[in-house]
Amino acid sequence: MGTATVAPAVGRETGRIRRNWRRLMAAMASHAVLITLSVVFLLPFVWMVTTSLKTVDVLNAFPIVWFPEKITFSNYLDGLQVFPFARYFLNTMLICALSMLGAVLSSSFIAYGLACIEWPGRNVVFVALLGTMMIPFYVTMVPLFSLFREMGWTNTYLPLIVPHFFGGPFFVFLLRQFFLGIPRDLLDAARVDGAGELRIYARIVLPLAKPALAAVALFQFLAAWGDLLGPLIYLSDSDMYTLSLGLTYYSTQYSTQFGPLMAASTVILIPIIVLFFFAQRTFIQGITLTGVKG
Template structure:
């Protein structure tokens, strides 16, 4: 006769306790995910609110913009701000000028910073650590401290009212980018470099044919950082550029702000148009950008 399997009462109680704990853990995990997503949604709304206000403001009339209490949505959609804003100034020329500065400074920042970072991270020489500390120390010096000496230097060599003061300094390396790229280069195994040296490769060959292809995420992050900084830079062009044909988009927007009156509708409309390329660029490059930022902090 087949005998039934006997389960002690203690085992039944233990199984019941484990089942309750498992259910409690699932409820806690669900609650934690809900709280996390709710916090992220709230923070997202806080960050999106200024852009939403700028977009709706670009479609409002002057009366709606100055209305009290505030009206978040336009009573009547008015495209006159876009027509006036884009026709009042040669923004197509300003966009081209800004792109020239952005692309050239982006190339300079990527090449120079990667060279310096490679020398600090991959080549053994006695003073590389003190030099790296000095480079990091320069990030603590505010731009306003060096603003006047740099302007005097560039004026004496005849670079004022040209794009050179905004581009050439990036070809000497940017400390923050050097730090990011050094952190990334340290994650690449040195066995690869040693194997390349055994095959007869020199440092330049290793740098261009081995390290740079493996560092695409970090290089993309540096390039995107520099593009965004150059695109939105206002103080640099304001100091060095005086010819209106050389102006950038940031300086162009300042024309809508007068001494006694500011044309907020036109300023918001042009700002919406100018921020669209940056948003598109980030959406296309966000995976590489986030990957590069994440990997640069793997090893110190």
């Protein structure tokens, strides 16, 4: 009896150990793949930073020197003096801040109407809204430019800011998915207590949707910060240029000066890295929670 009782227990323990071992091996394999891909994606950034610290003789050395023995910061002084960096930085921050505010307010307002208010045809409107995501920007680029030119908005920041106050399909989709996860009983209880839709939207829905709103804000900030085509189309006054546009003109005029060019690119990229470093937890949480309910 003792032997018959011990044998199944030993078999179960052996099976458990094998399963744990397989899980460990699978986790190690997946982490190895992720680490390898991370290194591959980081190589261009590492090359850009190290190049910005190299002297001229090391820049042209062959074979390639990844990490120079002598570090110089003169490339940063040269790269930031070629164009008015401070002015372009303020121009870019203005566009980013206002477009981010418009995207968060308008997209959340539209998403609330599509997710939390019952009205006929809202699903049809939502599908039509998603359909606009399949229209490339290059198709509407010329009509939009003609429209803004007739309105007298060219060579101003209005074409880069005002459209974001009318909602973005992708942002509306993200926020709608998040709003669908809010308990309906909570909203109905607020309506029973006499709260209007605007008050429910401002006092209940928006405070609960902070992670999703942060994700939308970060997405829009990144898009506006790196936008080149928009400023290139609408801005003609050099005093109104953004960082991406200034860097483009600098690269075309000084394409052989790799050190200053990489230094300016590094400085432009630093705010994005810092922002994502501090907001990554909220960003990931917002992206995760928007897919809870479809």
